[in-house]
Amino acid sequence: MLKEALLAVHGSEVQATPWSIASRERWLLALAAVFTSLNWIGLTLASKQEWSLLWPLGVWLVCTAAMHSLLSRILPHRDPYLIPIVMLLSGWGLVLVARLAPPFVTRQAIWLALATGASLLIAALPPGLRVLQRYRYTWLLAGLTLLAATLVFGVNPSGNAYAPRLWLGLRGLIFFQPSELLKLLMIVFLASYLAEKREIILTTQTRIGRWRLPPLPYVAPMLLMWGFCMILLIWQRDLGAASLFFLIFLAMLYASTGQAGYVAAGLILLGLAGLLGYRLYDVVRLRVDTWWNPWPEADSRAFQIVQSLLAVASGGIFGQGVGQGAPIYIPVVHSDFVFAAIAEEWGLLGSLGVVACLAILTLRALRIAIQNARRPFHSLLAAGIGVSLGAQSFLIMAGVVKLIPLTGVTLPFVSYGGSSLLSSFVMVGLLLRISDPQSRFRSLRWRTRGVSSEPVP
């Protein structure tokens, strides 16, 4: 059954023609546009708002049109499912911000425009991805420096003195979360490093008795860099991001080496780290306790998760309808618990839709990785991005439905938050670029003929 489902997602290996890609994407985007518009109109009616407040829908439509039309010229052979899924989710996210935190909708719309621009830039930029591959240490160090800067200059946009200061602020107008950028740069670093060293790692092995260990000299630099990231994140008390980084690292190591032992050892380490965190950090204890049995403390420590489950229950199968539920009872519903709000207002149908979209996105990314197996860096980069989006989605959705303890990560594309939106869109830009098999030649064509919509013969 798993195999059939996988086959359905990966599809047959029939070569798609540029026309069919563009038209498939167009139809899917039209569906996304209908869905988003209906929801905006429904929200405006339900909350009796002014019609002029529909303008973010306009921003979204322009972004969608720009993605589709520009990339049809630049990347004619791209994966046709990525843009529709991403635009559907981000449009839905915009509706949710307008629904749950109306004062933030302007900021989110601006971030969506910036993120779309960044995604397009990444997808179309003349220099190849080799730049990323070659200067991997530089990129990662730059990311680490930014993150380290938050130790000194960090702020929390909420102004709460005790909340983790994970953001860098620019005159209090725009806040940026360097850990989002670092996540992307770490994926680039790992992809580059593993692409280069995986053969050596696989062939030279240290043995201690029966145990095969990875060759330390080759693994050490990678572990070191990754360790820096983890220490900084834990220092920052951004434990959601730390666990996400760890999962990305494990999955990429597994993808490149195929050694299940690494994954098993890693998961045991994660469990030990969890136990240690439970003893050391109040926040970890809180999350684990309220996950294991929230009901006795439903009105105090476990208020958030219980309210989240009540919202899911209140939604039922068909949901209360946009703007007509009561998800505002969940604290910080617009970022961490946006998934519960979807379950309440769009019901099981809506929340399963989101799960399906994120699952397809993850599997398409992994499919792109498989298709690029001959180019290890590209393949591992696509895999890393897929794993990152998939693991992040899983962490927050599973937390909201009480499958695992809560981790404070955002739901990609949907949650309120500019840095997360930006980095997710940049990841999709990279995916789109890798998914077009001819992208290798583009930088050359760009220099000689400029942008061309003609397919390469």
Place this chain on the structure above:
Amino acid sequence: MTASLRRLSGGFLAAFAVIALALGYWSVMRRDSLIARDDNPRRVLEEQRIRRGQIVDRNGEPLADTLIDPDSDTTTRIYPHPEAAPVVGYYSLRYGVGGIEGELDDILRGDATLTPSERVLNQLLHRPQTGGDVQLTIDIMVQRAVQEALGTQRGAVVVLSVPAGEVLALGSQPTFDPNALEERWDELSADPEAPLLSRATQGLYQPGTILQSVILGAALNAGAIETTEMWEGDLEVPVNGVTLPCSGDPQAVSTLSDAYIQACPAPFQSIAWRLNARRLDGALADFGLLEAPAFTLPTSAADLTIPPAQANLALTAIGQSDLTISPLQMALVATAFANQGQMPALQLVRATRLPGGEWQPVSPTGNPRGTISPASVESVAGLMRQSVLSGAAQAATLPGRVVYGHSGLAIAGPEGSLNAWFIGFTYVNEGEAIAVAVLIEDAHSADVAARVGAEALRAALTTLP
């Protein structure tokens, strides 16, 4: 690398499938039990959206109304006449319902008239539930007058129309403002003077000498005594070191009639002995004093294992035995003397109306009952008139009105504090009367009760046609 990537894909697919299953679990299988949780704020929100029906008085004046906030689509319950609180009660999201708000909750919320399919449709379309209206027999003018007449005194007043049995007012002091219930709940519920208790229907008090009308009526009815018999014995009775006095003037007593007119307790021990315990208990039962009256609001009666006169005839004769009674029960006794011995069934809810419908009349609660013969009633009523003219109930005199009344005192506690009672009536038209019962706690004389009774009768006479 391809193989491990495929396995990763499979892993993710499985992980997302588990999330899908968990979603189904919470939103379908556990749905009902979660929604029913007390800490689900949606229930409060849903409740706040209900357009609760109006409660109006007999002339259509709103006593409880619902304001709708168009912005939040929520409602607020308001009470334009807080003096009706002893009848109307209260409605609070936090503390529940009381009074008519509680007893007719189904109609006021609209639950009583919704079919299951309408309920589901309402939920799907987010239509607010609309409740029905309730019209009471209360006259807010009379209600206000009795509350003002009680003033700062603790006590209760019941005003009934005869022979319809309609409740015109149910006064109780101290009382509460249902508009400010939530802010003051802790204070109100902890107050030793029990402002949330409706004394008129649920307060149980020693009857003392107010029981004399029943005893005298029963003795005359049985032919056990003549009212013209002379009395030369004691007039007052010591009970546990406290004296139960005459309510009127002991100097004026020479016959059994005088003993009734001045409400002196001792002669009634003799009357009760001559009537005998079994027949006295029968009379107490006939006048409905041994059971809680059938009524829309909760009522109380003494919890007795043995009939009171058979348990202690001497104390029952002076109203100081285990038999305790409510002002509502005493008001029903008054109606019997105004109505040839017939006690009407009580009526507090006059009509109900479905949303958008017409008023539908509601029948009275319980059944009318007979007590003693019209001849015996006439004898006692004549003495009640004498009592107002020259006896213990003189304070109930209304200029230009023929008022019948009887006052009494009762020992209320071990410290010897006295409660004052008054029952009375006056005819409005041929065969139609207003009957009243008053109880004042911790009174120094029976006059305070008679005065409040007169005020209640005056208010009822001026507002009724």
